[in-house]
Amino acid sequence: MAGKGRAVSAALLEIRGARKRFGGVVAVDDVSFDVRRGEFVSIIGPNGAGKTSVFNLITGAYAPDGGEIRLDGHSLVGKSLTAIARLGVARTFQTLQLFGSMRAVDNVVVALEARGVRGSQAYHRARRLLEDVGLADRAHALAHDLSFGQQRMLELARALAAEPKMLLLDEPTSGLSRGEVAALVEQLRRLRASGLTILMIEHDLRTVMAESDRVVVLHRGRTLATGTPADVRNHPDVVAAYLGESLERPRRAASAGKGNVLLAVEDLVTDRGDVRALDGVRLDVREGELLAIVGANGAGKSTLLGTLAGLYPPRSGRVTLCGEPIHGMPAEEIVRRGIALVPERRHVFEDLTVARNLELGAYARGGADDAELDRVYTLFPRLAERARLRAGTLSGGEQQMLAIARGLLAKPSLLLLDEPSLGLAPRVVAEIFDALDAVRRAGTTIVLVEQNALAALPLADRFAVMERGRITAMGNAADLSGDPRLAAAYLGTEVAQTLPTS
């Protein structure tokens, strides 16, 4: 009791049972934690855990459905963005929210002027802030002309211009080069030394574990654990949340290296906006194999699949399918060539029935016959039961099954899957992966991007590790699954180099 009392008195930010739902989707479901003055707290958790939603609740972008949020003992609930900002909360954004058409310096000046600092004084201070983040020489460039890394630093400078009591950082390192990350970490250390209270969402656990006083782990909208980095690292639930439970499944003889090359990727380079998302990817996929691509967020996994599927035009490089070049073709053409992508977060057509989603899956080849439909229905019996329901009413797992079934109905020679287990319960994940196993056995070649490595690898013939837009390692899945170093790969300490490369 007393302890709690002390904690509260020392706390700058208190969150108690915060809740937020959108229609059927629960984004935040009972989150509670404190941040004490001068503390550096990190929020971690798998995608879809509700991390950014928590930020939006704190800053007033969302109004909570329940619970209490206090800053310095004053409730923030029901206050406007502006009001909360003026109470001393500043933030950066996971997807950059700069004033693109304005000069870098003006981006910062706006924040200063909002607090009544005007004229030359504002510009003077703005330049100082830009120096601190190493943008002094880019002060007069338009924000959207800056490199991605510079833009992240600019957002930081803008947030600092508000001289906040509390700084919220949303994935500050994602998309940054190693050097930039180092510089950022330096900056954070300085800020922390100056006594600023920092709350950071971050996927790069190396940074998190090294820098944080305490770590809050969110999972499916709930606080799973809070404690020092050490406590958290060894917390079994956390490991589970990140790697998923390893699924009992007989190891299959790795067919790696057999079969001839179906897809060959050479020096593929793709830019997303100002970010160099793919930086010279070389890769080949053999007929009939399942290739698992693992790697931290922002490593470029989804961009790779998107580029292969034709959603993002590559800047340079070659992609050949059965020897025929397909790079630069639009998605609607590539699907006809036999590559189907099951995109991250499913993207089912929510207002259409399950059945019609499936029909659309076969759109490119002029529709599916009943036999083909029966096949996917036997693969996913739950879809058969729900054929007449709107896809939007399905559970996450069912939507994922629908997305996969929809992809299969394109009769692809190569099926690309992006994070199929995202935010799903282990039981459901098992179900889905069994289905994938069946699909692969039936002879469809599969490239799988998956966080839940322990679930994915037993299935995989080969794996590839992606880091910062490149494939840094490839090998036989057999050599890797169950390997403790894998956990390290996710929870920090370099691993890619130490893995056997093919």
Add this chain to the structure above:
Amino acid sequence: MATVRNACSAIAVALLIAVPFLHNGYLTGLLVVVAIDALAATGLGLLVGAAGEVSLAQAAFMGIGAYATALLAGHGWNAWLAIIGAGAVVVALAAVVGYPTLRLRGHYLTLATLGLGIIVFVALNEASPLTGGPSGYGDYPSLRIGALRLSGDVPFYVLAWLCVALAVIGGAALRASWRGRALRAISASEVAAASVGVSVRARKLEAFVLSAVAASLAGSIYAFYVGFISPTSFGFEQSVFLLVMVVLGGAETATGPVFGSLLFVIANEVLQALGSHLFPSTAQSAVAALQIVAFGIVLIVVMRLLPRGVAGAWLEKVAR
């Protein structure tokens, strides 16, 4: 940037000062009309360019300005006071209407302003005891400086373009001020702007009111220049045309809308002159139609070639 704007506004003003010395009442008169549109468009440009809001109520504020001025002057106010009075009326109205309206976003804001415009239009028609209704209102004294009565084109030419120059310079200054920066920040990302403490609604409301004031002034000048006003001059189409002028000229700079109005009116008039003198009078009905077709096509082509508008286009040139 600011220097570019000022230089460009200076030249524009100089160019337009030059024209009356052509001793041509028609051209001068034409440029008075341009100036009146330019004034209203400059205001709208602030809203579209700086705040990123599309309003279809601009002609309505022009109308209120015109009618308020005429009525006050008609009821014995000093004409100049009447202009100021009208401005005050519009400020009050814009503030009251803008406050709830600016909560809306995108199409919904556009629709609400459109509705506002139509409501005003109907009001001008229906309040006939006061406004003369659809038949219009012309029973008010003309503008005078001391004993000197302002009539004819040249005095209004000077007056109107002075106001435009002031509006442009004021607009440029505002865009360069902290308010302007805040506005651009809001139009770039409302969330981000709010979360660094910019008071979104206050800034938006300011922009809305200021643009309305410019329109009101334009209306006042129109009322005295033409000497007769009727609702048809301030209807939906006029609002659309003002928007076209803004986008045509480019909303990013304070001078863009001025060039827009110049282009809009001159293009229109040149087509008109071409038609009426290259073809026999018997063909004029057809020619009138052809003018419209040509005008529509010009509009499409310009927008396709210069999506940032004329001013925007040469800003790009300058940038390189």
Add this chain to the structure above:
Amino acid sequence: MEQFLLSGLAIGAIYALVAVGFVVIHNVTGIINFAQGEFAMCGAMTAAALAAAAVPLPLALLAGVALSALVGLVTWYAALRGAANSSLVVQIIITIGASIALRGIALLVFGSSPKSVPAFSQGSALTLGAATLAPQQLWVLGIVIVLMALLWLLFERTRLGGALLAAAMDRQAARLMGIDPLAMGAFSFVLAAALAGIAGVTVAPITLATYNMGLALGLKGFVAAILGGISSVPGAVIGGLLLGIVESVGSGLLPSGSKDAIAFVVLIAVLFARPEGLFGHRAQRV
């Protein structure tokens, strides 16, 4: 009162048709198409001209609708297909340019005097209680009901309709299914223009066809569409009917000169209460 409701319903049905066009185009291409009313005008004027030239009425009507569809297609290819990445307001100005050009062409071809389209059927007005409906008004209601049924079939039962919906709901996922967004854009313009054309030829016997009838129709259609949430077809239909009824009842109970104002007062009130429109749910794309 019944009279106001019925007349309002008949006119609202026309607004609804135009509004649905707005929604279809907006959902698929993100464009607010201010030439929508002009599509209706083209249909009406063509039908009127042909009917005057003693072409059998059904044929004239069909030709009118067909021409509208064609005009829609041309507008898409000539003016908008390449402007997909332009800002919203630029796209709007382009459609305004298109509408001005179309109006001019109509004036050139058909002249300024109103043209009449014969009523689809003769026979006396139908009396319901205190209210009466002209045969043509019944046609309007009937046609709109049938069209809504057909639209429902198109969207719910056909492959093409499914593709259109998919492209509207999730452009990227649609591409992954092999659906070409530009092709869908063209189709949305054809569909919207055809609907507008039907609205035009159906209302022409009541109102006469004039080359500048498009402005008012387009405006009302736009209002109805946004009222219904700009992205929902049923919303647009209800928005249209509502607008028609509000207008009619408004002019029935209050000084008729202020009819349009009344409609907009109601409308703005709705917007303030429901800033996303009556049936708006999906965030609009800008």
Add this chain to the structure above:
Amino acid sequence: MPHMLQRAAVVALSLAIGGASLAAPAAGAGGAIKVGVDLELSGPASVWGTPQLRSIQMVADDVNQHGGIDGKKIELVVLDNKSDPTQSLTNAKQLVEQDHVSAVIGGGTSPTTMPLLKYMESAKVPLISDGAANPIVTPVEERHWVFKTPHNDSVIAEAVARFLARKKLQSVGFISVNNAYGDSGLRQFSATAPRYGLKIVDQEKFEATDSDVTAQLTKIRDAKPQALVVWAIPPGTSIVAKDAAQLSLPQTLVFSQGAGGNAFTELAQKAANGVYIVTTKIPVASQLPANDPQKKLLAGYVKEYDSRYHEDPDAIAAFGGDAMRLLATAMKNGGGDDPSKIRDQLEKIHNLVSLSGIYNVTPEDHQGLSINDLVIAQFRDGKWNLVAGK
């Protein structure tokens, strides 16, 4: 950077001057007399402007074929004012100051005429408007240079009222199009009605773009008038006729002459059976008694209009021709191409038999028609039939 601006400046200027020089050709070939025409060739009011231009053209050609004005031909300079008051003013200025015309005809409606009045007074060039509203020519001392060919609305209102009174109909409903024309009609009729013991039991408006007026007519029906006066223009007039028939309103419908010819009769067909119109003699030209001074002129006019434009001329179109005829007469009578002389001669025009009636212009009356130039016609068997007696 600066040269960019200069270019912009040059472009703008040359555009402007280009427009100007284009607009100033060598003063009319063979010293023709230039007459400016500023009409609604596009926009809502083009329903009237276009036929008016045709009528003007016919009369001008007629004059030119018969030797013109002392050998000089009349040359028309036509500008479209897009039904927009401001454009109308700009046009007037271009006609006067660019083309140096001797007189201006236009605008075709009141709103496009009103803005011209002050200007024409200062420019000292005669203007003949086809607008109907009284203020165009009153107060006459402020309208030194302005004339108009259509009856004042007050006169039409008088004729309507007189007709209703004669038919012993006291309670009247009134519906008008919500623009300047309908508004002027409403004012004049409400002012006149009481003098004829008429009671306006209900008064409604509709928009020119409305496609349905049953709501308004239902209200009028509930007020139970014996007659309904309709002050509107096509296509509105036809819509009123149809909806009125549909709601079975009182059979006595009286339209102002704005109802127009073709468009109205075309659409209204059966619905219009039995309705009355107060109009000049044009629509019933063929039925005029042989001794009618206008009969010959009108017969010829209608015949030629038909052959040229393949439709019947309506009353409104004729006002254009009248304006041209008034001008030609004034020019012949010594006005020549001198604006002020033309003006003086206009005021002296006496018993000029023209399309809309017999014009007697005086310094006190710049309109010149009388109530006797109006007739009542009833629509039966697809055409207008002269109703005997006034």
